[in-house]
Amino acid sequence: xxxxxxxxxxxxxxxxxxxxxxxxxxxxxxxxxxxxxxxxxxxxxxxxxxxxxxxxxxxxxxxxxxxxxxxxxxxxxxxxxxxxxxxxxxxxxxxxxxxxxxxxxxxxxxxxxxxxxxxxxxxxxxxxxxxxxxxxxxxxxxxxxxxxxxxxxxxxxxxxxxxxxxxxxxxxxxxxxxxxxxxxxxxxxxxxxxxxxxxxxxxxxxxxxxxxxxxxxxxxxxxxxxxxxxxxxxxxxxxxxxxxxxxxxxxxxxxxxxxxxxxxxxxxxxxxxxxxxxxxxxxxxxxxxxxxxxxxxxxxxxxxxxxxxxxxxxxxxxxxxxxxxxxxxxxxxxxxxxxxxxxxxxxxxxxxxxxxxxxxxxxxxxxxxxxxxxxxxxxxxxxxxxxxxxxxxxxxxxxxxxxxxxxxxxxxxxxxxxxxxxxxxxxxxxxxxxxxxxxxxxxxxxxxxxxxxxxxxxxxxxxxxxxxxxxxxxxxxxxxxxxxxxxxxxxxxxxxxxxxxxxxxxxxxxxxxxxxxxxxxxxxxxxxxxxxxxxxxxxxxxxxxxxxxxxxxxxxxxxxxxxxxxxxxxxxxxxxxxxxxxxxxxxxxxxxxxxxxxxxxxxxxxxxxxxxxxxxxxxxxxxxxxxxxxxxxxxxxxxxxxxxxxxxxxxxxxxxxxxxxxxxxxxxxxxxxxxxxxxxxxxxxxxxxxxxxxxxxxxxxxxxxxxxxxxxxxxxxxxxxxxxxxxxxxxxxxxxxxxxxxxxxxxxxxxxxxxxxxxxxxxxxxxxxxxxxxxxxxxxxxxxxxxxxxxxxxxxxxxxxxxxxxxxxxxxxxxxxxxxxx
DNA sequence: CCTAGCCATGCTGAT
DNA sequence: CATGGCTAGG
Numbered sequence: 129x130x131x132x133x134x135x136x137x138x139x140x141x142x143x144x145x146x147x148x149x150x151x152x153x154x155x156x157x158x159x160x161x162x163x164x165x166x167x168x169x170x171x172x173x174x175x176x177x178x179x180x181x182x183x184x185x186x187x188x189x190x191x192x193x194x195x196x197x198x199x200x201x202x203x204x205x206x207x208x209x210x211x212x213x214x215x216x217x218x219x220x221x222x223x224x225x226x227x228x229x230x231x232x233x234x235x236x237x238x239x240x241x242x243x244x245x246x247x248x249x250x251x252x253x254x255x256x257x258x259x260x261x262x263x264x265x266x267x268x269x270x271x272x273x274x275x276x277x278x279x280x281x282x283x284x285x286x287x288x289x290x291x292x293x294x295x296x297x298x299x300x301x302x303x304x305x306x307x308x309x310x311x312x313x314x315x316x317x318x319x320x321x322x323x324x325x326x327x328x329x330x331x332x333x334x335x336x337x338x339x340x341x342x343x344x345x346x347x348x349x350x351x352x353x354x355x356x357x358x359x360x361x362x363x364x365x366x367x368x369x370x371x372x373x374x375x376x377x378x379x380x381x382x383x384x385x386x387x388x389x390x391x392x393x394x395x396x397x398x399x400x401x402x403x404x405x406x407x408x409x410x411x412x413x414x415x416x417x418x419x420x421x422x423x424x425x426x427x428x429x430x431x432x433x434x435x436x437x438x439x440x441x442x443x444x445x446x447x448x449x450x451x452x453x454x455x456x457x458x459x460x461x462x463x464x465x466x467x468x469x470x471x472x473x474x475x476x477x478x479x480x481x482x483x484x485x486x487x488x489x490x491x492x493x494x495x496x497x498x499x500x501x502x503x504x505x506x507x508x509x510x511x512x513x514x515x516x517x518x519x520x521x522x523x524x525x526x527x528x529x530x531x532x533x534x535x536x537x538x539x540x541x542x543x544x545x546x547x548x549x550x551x552x553x554x555x556x557x558x559x560x561x562x563x564x565x566x567x568x569x570x571x572x573x574x575x576x577x578x579x580x581x582x583x584x585x586x587x588x589x590x591x592x593x594x595x596x597x598x599x600x601x602x603x604x605x606x607x608x609x610x611x612x613x614x615x616x617x618x619x620x621x622x623x624x625x626x627x628x629x630x631x632x633x634x635x636x637x638x639x640x641x642x643x644x645x646x647x648x649x650x651x652x653x654x655x656x657x658x659x660x661x662x663x664x665x666x667x668x669x670x671x672x673x674x675x676x677x678x679x680x681x682x683x684x685x686x687x688x689x690x691x692x693x694x695x696x697x698x699x700x701x702x703x704x705x706x707x708x709x710x711x712x713x714x715x716x717x718x719x720x721x722x723x724x725x726x727x728x729x730x731x732x733x734x735x736x737x738x739x740x741x742x743x744x745x746x747x748x749x750x751x752x753x754x755x756x757x758x759x760x761x762x763x764x765x766x767x768x769x770x771x772x773x774x775x776x777x778x779x780x781x782x783x784x785x786x787x788x789x790x791x792x793x794x795x796x797x798x799x800x801x802x803x804x805x806x807x808x809x810x811x812x813x814x815x816x817x818x819x820x821x822x823x824x825x826x827x828x829x830x831x832x833x834x835x836x837x838x839x840x841x842x843x844x845x846x847x848x849x850x851x852x853x854x855x856x857x858x859x860x861x862x863x864x865x866x867x868x869x870x871x872x873x874x875x876x877x878x879x880x881x882x883x884x885x886x887x888x889x890x891x892x893x894x895x896x897x898x899x900x901x902x903x904x905x906x907x908x909x910x911x912x913x914x915x916x917x918x919x920x921x922x923x924x925x926x927x928x929x930x931x932x933x934x935x936x937x938x939x940x941x942x943x944x945x946x947x948x949x950x
Numbered sequence: 951c952c953t954a955g956c957c958a959t960g961c962t963g964a965t
Numbered sequence: 966c967a968t969g970g971c972t973a974g975g
Contacts, residue, residue: 204965335965400965499961499962499963501961501966521963555952560952562952562953564952606951737962738962741960776961
């Protein structure tokens with residue numbers, strides 16, 4: 129009976145495709161056996177695309193005798209790369225696998241760029257600047273150009289620049305429209321100049337630099353890049369940007385042995401330059417391409433597949449395809465109405481507990497959310513319940529201040545020209561080098577045209593080297609500042625000397641000891657300092673891990689090697705196979721699958737997300753595809769939760785269920801409400817005549833395929849009318865809400881114990897209808913637009929309210945046409 | 951001239 | 966609500 133304890137027992141595995149001894153006429157096998165020329169695989173969610181790539185690589189090596197080092201397989205995360213290697217090792221053995229080029233675009237390009245750094249005008253020890261570093265550079269640039277950072281927010285300027293770079297354009301090709309763009313163009317130019325001076329690259333540069341080399345017909349390095357690979361495979365092809373596409377085309381120029389696997393329905397990275405048109409235009413670019421469609425889903429139960437299809441069916445502009453499955457229906461999707469984010473979290477934890485009690489391993493359970501800010505409440509409740517969990521992303525380990533500080537020390541040791549890193553640590557721990565001293569140092573560096581580190585000696589000695597501009601004059605430093613600066617220089621030089629002989633981990637220990645960083649934290653006996661020390665120990669351990677891995681792979685463990693790896697890992701990659709419940713954003717969930725999935729915060733404005741900032745326009749279509757990705761991660765059990773109110777970004781919002789919920793086929797859904805939510809509901813029923821009698825969209829029909837089936841019914845009976853209400857009354861057609869109007873109930877911030885107070889207020893309110901005052905945050909119902917939330921009210925004899933409706937947006941409505949909604 | 955504490959202001963998603 | 970810029974104190 130227990131399908132939970134044995135998750136995939138009733139699932140037949142897909143046919144084994146593609147190994148030489150295998151026959152098979154399935155699309156999977158066809159794709160795996162395809163040997164030469166362009167190949168496009170449209171792979172629906174759960175159709176086994178990783179399997180196809182793995183078998184195809186094995187086939188190329190075993191049958192077609194392609195040397196492994198001539199094969200490049202690009203994945204989207206390091207985790208996917210690791211998984212791919214693991215599976216290949218089982219097929220063809222570790223010795224062959226270690227010669228393959230498997231990795232993310234960024235990791236592969238970093239490796240190639242180390243090899244061809246000269247062609248890109250970089251030193252071999254270049255460092256990779258992350259978001260924070262980039263912002264620091266941009267702040268300096270804005271200051272240098274005398275631009276007001278209120279008018280030119282560093283984030284926005286950077287995002288413009290990244291957009292350009294992702295299209296393959298440099299400052300020279302920047303198209304200006306108006307004088308605002310002139311400023312951006314100057315920032316762009318200065319930003320590039322600063323990176324270059326610091327011997328640093330950003331993420332875009334990793335790809336762009338390699339691309340420029342690869343597309344250069346005259347350079348030897350370019351020739352090497354174009355001839356290096358004989359087969360190129362790209363996973364998640366729907367999410368490549370122009371630069372990445374040009375890159376793979378350059379790699380394949382000689383032979384067109386390009387195999388791409390993608391699903392336009394899962395394109396969720398448009399905001400970072402991904403261009404779905406690339407996958408859609410592939411057949412135009414490669415008219416002789418073989419096209420294979422994988423449309424059978426082997427992963428999920430029927431209800432989950434149909435739920436996902438319901439959502440994606442409404443997407444405009446998709447490649448025609450129809451995902452299907454022969455898997456059993458399985459349990460329906462539970463759509464759960466909660467009262468608040470706390471109520472939602474409590475529900476999730478209860479369900480998780482139950483799953484674990486059923487024997488489901490915690491690492492087969494995942495909790496998804498749209499944005500990181502949602503994770504905190506969930507985390508608190510899980511911790512309280514002593515359920516092991518792991519948060520993927522968020523305030524990531526490598527973004528913690530202490531971790532970044534230690535890394536900055538190491539990066540300066542590796543590359544003294546890295547100004548951002550030097551600036552970060554020059555006074556950490558505090559060593560009496562304050563802002564004014566640093567300012568003078570920056571000024572000196574600008575004047576002399578050298579890095580901050582190189583400017584230390586000249587400024588201390590007050591001498592101007594002959595290379596400097598004529599007439600250059602340095603701001604004199606106070607004696608105390610000179611001494612501090614000298615101490616810092618000696619510290620760093622000592623560490624650089626140490627680095628020549630010590631291992632990276634030993635060097636890290638030295639940094640902590642000599643810089644006084646460890647002592648600073650030890651002296652402060654606060655809990656935070658304790659945690660920071662622990663994080664630093666963890667970081668040192670990660671260096672040790674790296675060294676051991678490098679030795680095992682027969683490579684040298686270098687500081688540069690470690691720093692590069694650290695710059696490119698994401699937390700998804702760190703997802704360990706320990707029995708922990710995984711919590712992550714949906715973006716991080718792409719490519720993963722779990723037995724049970726909780727998709728939380730399914731509310732308008734949160735998912736689909738809409739920014740407060742009216743200048744930033746969301747993309748509903750991309751949000752829809754994101755919902756599709758989320759749903760298709762679940763193999764068997766899927767809960768989708770939404771809350772009626774949610775405190776987020778420092779304010780309480782009143783929320784409508786997401787429009788995507790209305791797209792789920794009713795027959796695959798089991799609507800529910802948390803106990804607290806039901807209480808809230810009953811209050812309204814008492815006050816206004818109630819929805820209970822109305823039944824609702826799912827009430828009384830024969831649509832409930834789940835009725836009386838499966839062990840879940842017994843444990844969590846859901847067929848009580850009340851429990852369906854909170855969900856059903858927001859069904860898209862608004863049918864459920866034809867019930868007699870409930871009167872105004874303002875649910876603002878009321879503790880559970882206060883609910884009778886509220887009810888009294890309702891009872892005292894007199895007749896329904898006119899006498900009801902509309903208030904901000906109140907839920908209302910309109911005959912045509914359905915349920916909505918009041919945003920503001922223009923008072924008067926005939927008040928007009930601005931109401932936000934699910935799926936309709938904001939409308940101005942006369943209060944007389946509105947009924948209280950709940 | 952440095953440092954520590956205060957107040958204010960932006961916030962999706964990630965290699 | 967967290968980082969960061971700013972001010973007052975040392």
